[in-house]
Amino acid sequence: MAKITIIKSDIVYDCVSDTITRAATRAGLGFPYECNVGECGNCRFELIEGEVSYLRENPPAITERDAERKRYLGCQAVPHGDCTIKVPLRDHYKSKHLPKKTRGVLTEAIDITHDIREFRFKLSEPAKFLAGQYGLISAPGVEGARAYSMSNTGETGEEWHFQIRRVPNGRATGSLFDGMKIGDSLDLDGPYGMAYLREDAPRDILCLGGGSGLSPMVSISRAAAHSAALAGQNIYFVYGGRTPRDICGEEFLRELPGFGERIHYTPVISMVDDPTSAGWTGKTGFVHDVAEEMFGEKLANFEVYFAGPPLMAQSVTKMLIKAKVPGSQMHFDQFY
Ligand SMILES: Cc1cc2nc3c(=O)[nH]c(=O)nc-3n(C[C@H](O)[C@H](O)[C@H](O)COP(=O)(O)OP(=O)(O)OC[C@H]3O[C@@H](n4cnc5c(N)ncnc54)[C@H](O)[C@@H]3O)c2cc1C
Ligand code: FES
Incomplete structure (x- = not known):
């Protein structure tokens, strides 16, 4: 077992067969992170004293400059004995249910x-x-x-x-x-992850998913549909795939109370010229464009959750910023 001391604080936590970040999260600390797989760089810390090695060799988010400055990725760094580190803890990253x-x-x-x-x-x-x-x-x-x-x-x-x-x-x-x-x-x-349903946000909900981003949007919709605190809010679910055979999600929403009344599903395909798309009568284009077309200036009134491939998430973020949706109303964990 290693003891991890956070410099300029009175915080010391145990790390047992674990990474520096995950042990901190398990201890109830707000150690910044996002992806947990070495891709985003949010979990950077400075090693003041001690020794660490990486779970994943050469994690993509680390740069030469980081290495020179003794900065490491906490989600991949495993301590060899006690360490002292420098990291800015934030309450936002504290987990309600400890991992x-x-x-x-x-x-x-x-x-x-x-x-x-x-x-x-x-x-x-x-x-x-x-x-x-x-x-x-x-x-x-x-x-x-x-x-x-x-x-x-x-x-x-x-x-x-x-x-x-x-x-x-x-x-x-x-x-x-x-x-x-x-x-x-x-x-x-x-x-x-921090992209969880905000039951204390009394706004209509917009879930934007593409491809691999189905799962968290289904979870958010299910929980929102049954949340007493959100009973008066509408839920709009826009899901994008390349061709009709990629389209799914509606079957899970149909099981929820309020489907067709306060819960609405819109599928979108992007490869309209593909032969398998012949006969498609629904929306076409990209999820972010369709959401913009559907809600325009009203987007700023929504609590927006989104998930999917990195390009989709980037396009959605840009569109939401343009629509003046406050950052505090956007919720996503970047997929890699
Ligand atoms: C927060 C988050 C949530 C996600 N949720 C979903 C989801 O609900 N559904 C879904 O289908 N996909 C999801 N993904 C994507 C998923 O994690 C994988 O990236 C994807 O399934 C490809 O994995 P693969 O091993 O098959 O592909 P590969 O191409 O073999 O591996 C690529 C992925 O593995 C990671 N990786 C490679 N080597 C290592 C290593 N040594 N240690 C750790 N990571 C490594 C890469 O960073 C990359 O993410 C999510 C990703 C993130 C970050
Ligand atoms: S959380 Fe460590 S690199 Fe993303």
Whole structure:
């Protein structure tokens, strides 16, 4: 076990077979982070004393300048003995439900589209989560845990469901789609993430999802539909795919009370010229353009949640800034 001291504070926490950031989050501290896989750089800290090594060799978010200045990525750094670090803690990053390491047994695997499958795991020990949060899955035989958002709601935390899009030649998705059988188990860790449902925000909700971004938007919609605090609010769900065979999500919203009254679903396809798109009568284009066309200046009145491939998230962010949506009303964890 290592003791981690945060300089210029009276904070010391334990780190047992863990990374510097995840141990801090488990201890209830507001250590900044976002992706947990070494891609975003939000978890940078300065090492004042001690020694660390990386879980993931050469994590992408670290630069030469970081290395020169003894700056490390906390989500990938494992201490070798006691360390003293410098990091600006923020309450925003404190987790309501402290992350736990558990085992998950696969109880069901259900195909949603040609490349999205829902994996349902029963946990060895319940781990509650907020709608929109994610867990880390250690796929069998794959180095490094991957982040996947839960699609169910986490009041009991007994089961975690994930809607996962298969990535061509992807290592973790390949292992999950081709290797996991009902009854198999794997390591889970979480919950993590800040893009959770804000039940104290009395605004209509806009969920924008594309491709792999289905799962957290389904979770947010499910929790919002059943939230007493949000009973008077509308929920708009816009989901984009390339062609009609990528379109999904409506089946989960239809099960919710208020579908068609206060819960609305709009599918969008982007590859209109593809032969398989012939006959499509719905919206076309990109999710951010369709949301702008649908809501225009009213966007600033929404609490906006979004998830999907990095390009989509960047386009949505730009569009929302242009529409003067305050940053405090935008919620997303960048996918990598
Ligand atoms: C916060 C968050 C939530 C996400 N939620 C979902 C979701 O709900 N559904 C979904 O389908 N996808 C989701 N993703 C994407 C998912 O985590 C994977 O990136 C994707 O499935 C591709 O993984 P792969 O191993 O199959 O592909 P590969 O191409 O083999 O791997 C690419 C991914 O693995 C990471 N990686 C590579 N090596 C390592 C390593 N040694 N240690 C740790 N990470 C490594 C990369 O950073 C990259 O994210 C999410 C990503 C993030 C960051
Ligand atoms: S790089 Fe560590 S949280 Fe993203």
